[in-house]
Amino acid sequence: MTTPDQPRTPLAGVERALVIGLGASGAAAARALRDAGVAVTMVDDRPDHPAAAELADSGIEVALGVAPVQRVDGADLVVPSPGVPEHAPVLVRADQLDVPVWSEPELGARLFPRRLLAVTGTNGKTSTTELLAAMLRAGGLDARTCGNIGVPFTAAAAEAPADAVLVAELSSFQLRFVQQLRPEVGVLLNLAADHLDWHPSLAAYGEAKARLWHAQQPGDWAVANARDPLTRQLAERLAPAGRAHFDGAGAVDGHGVGVRDGALVADTPAFHGRVVALDELPLDAPHHRANVAAAAAAALLAGVPADAVAGAARAYHPGRHRLELVAELDGVRYVDDSKATNVHAAAAALHSAPSIVWVAGGLAKGVDLSALAADLGAVRHAVLIGTAAEELAGVCAGAGVPAQIADSIEDAVVAAARQARPGDTVLLAPACASFDQFAGYAERGERFAAAVQALRPTTAPEGGHGGEA
Structure with a gap:
């Protein structure tokens, strides 16, 4: 298993940072930057926000009802909330001034390196992230979900002990602005037209998702959906490390987890064989079988024993509002x-x-x-x-x-x-x-x-x- 090396100076040259948006991820980023000795300004175009007073009292400059573009000049770093699209004037201005733009998970990955497995895709991210974390815990690891599920990435990374494993659900918005975030296993579940009010095209949306693999190194794994041509093509073109696949309805070629003779079957460096029977899963639905196959592939590639993977798959029940x-x-x-x-x-x-x-x-x-x-x-x-x-x-x-x-x-x-x-x-x-x-x-x-x-x-x-x- 790989462990990311911490840059000696993760915030070299960053003295003033602009954080856009007072939501949970923005607040986590601002606190981490403040604690690292950076002068932080938070802006939100809404004239009031319930978190503003607490953040201001903690030593963070808060400017409400202000257009973010007005505060870019003089900043050494911009951390936008996921709701800020890449064509927004503030990010265009940052690009003109050569000011780096990092998403909140990118900041957390730089400040607090931890073992990381990550999941993205148009659908199934939350269930697969939960499944993967349950499999890791069943294998005896201290696995903590974060990102779009529960705790912001930076807060989870700051609070987790050094031997913990972060299991992050990440969106295309967050991945668009990562450079050094490096999951040892990164799963791209599927890709379909979505968020085209944020991304300029489906191709740009897919490439943002595929940045999940951008910083991977030998020994890391990119896991893609064998039944989704777009994810397969992105993995073949952009994944720099090992590639594996998952399929909830049929067999896979090469490394990964697929279906054969009524069961999920794995072919990974550490395990080859039957993992769990499909009729043992608590939900009999095609999308759930695919999610279990994806999580199982990631867990096995991360070194979790097959019996732990199977036990967690049998015990997992999807969350609220999912069929x-x-x-x-x-x-x-x-x-x-x-x-x-x-x-x-x-x-x-x-x-x-x-x-x-x-x-x-x-x-x-x-x-x-x-x-x-x-x-x-x-x-x-x-x-x-x-x-x-x-x-x-x-x-x-x-x-x-x-x-x-x-x-x-x-x-x-x-x-x-x-x-x-x-x-x-x-x-x-x-x-x-x-x-x-x-x-x-x-x-x-x-x-x-x-x-x-x-x-x-x-x-x-x-x-x-x-x-x-």
């Missing part, structure tokens, strides 16, 4: 997959049941939703919400799927219940972000679940119980 069964009423299953915030994730969910009443919609984030037309074969009816409702209605019409628009998630649940027949699944798989109507995907899922619980078991389908919708 979560909310209730079964009058023979209809109500499933919350609110975390399906993009086309790729929703498409996977739409193949999880044979007959679906689909609840979808929200903020499309600049993504073309028409690709979903090919995945509506199991959908009998759609109930649509949010700013993308009209666009999704057009997608449904093109696929011959009846659809209606509801004003709220509560109205959508009632409408879906009226359309549903015994044997159907009412599936919340929005294919969109939630921020047009909710604080986040979790609130959307909770309100869906509450609306389901408010249904009376005798809610009758249109045309009578069991009749034609």
